[in-house]
Amino acid sequence: MLVSSSNTPTLILPSVRSLVNDRALRHAIIDSPLGALRLVASPRGISGIFMDNHSHPPAPEVLGELLDSPSDDPLIAQCASELAEYFASERQTFTVATDALGTEFQQRVWAQLATIPYGQSATYGELALALGDEKLTRAVGTANGRNPISIVVPGHRVIGADGSLTGYAGGLKNKEFLLRLEGILPAPEATLF
The missing domain is CATH 3.30.160 (Double Stranded RNA Binding Domain)
Known part of the structure; x- marks a missing residue:
């Protein structure tokens, strides 16, 4: 929880x-x-x-x-x-209680996701290091993909080591939208054509 x-x-x-x-x-x-x-x-x-x-x-x-x-x-x-x-960009943290069902490792990963502040991102490798072993990077990615509480437990804030937008259970288009909403990604440039 x-x-x-x-x-x-x-x-x-x-x-x-x-x-x-x-x-x-x-x-x-x-x-x-x-x-x-x-x-x-x-x-x-x-x-x-x-x-x-x-x-x-x-x-x-x-x-x-x-x-x-x-x-x-x-x-x-x-x-x-x-x-x-x-x-509406009026809230940066959530206070609603959560109750995600998952393995002990998934729970640990989801707890780490919850520490990534609004407007900031982390890499899978950084999360693995925070869990004590950089070799856990793939396992962290898998657990992040199984995060059942989108947005409130911010799996969208996790990006690739090279800054790329990697997989997201809600789709990369939604991940990009959320990252732009939080200012992690710049707004798309307007084009004339």
């Missing part, structure tokens, strides 16, 4: 078994500049934010009840509100 206190988010790691037993999920769909976003919540926090073209979406049957409106659930309503503020 990602919890934010002041400016430094931290990850609380409940046991995977307790998460599976407590996963009465529900979800709602919101509009965004990236298209539809599916917000999934457990009783503990936001469990997923999935884009239409997400490369690793959960099976529909595990998402739980589809709510009529995001306002039908307080966690989903809070997440939707914070995302709206983020897209």
Whole structure:
């Protein structure tokens, strides 16, 4: 579970078994500049934010009840509100509780992602070093690709060592949009033709 206190988010790691037993999920769909976003919540926090073209979406049957409106659930309503503020460039950090289900290693990677500040980027190698072993670069990339909580846990802020935009579960076009929104990439130059 990602919890934010002041400016430094931290990850609380409940046991995977307790998460599976407590996963009465529900979800709602919101509009965004990236298209539809599916917000999934457990009783503990936001469990997923999935884009239409997400490369690793959960099976529909595990998402739980589809709510009529995001306002039908307080966690989903809070997440939707914070995302709206983020897209309007009025929010740089998220305070909504999170509850991502993953392996211990994935949880460690996602905790590292949460430390990358708004408007900054990190490489896969830098994240691997922060985890104690630069040989973990590929494993970090794989775990980042499995991050179920897009945007709030900012996997989009991870770039290649050469500055290239490497894979993103929500698609490179969406990654580029988010990086431009945060000022990590410059705005595209206008052309006359």
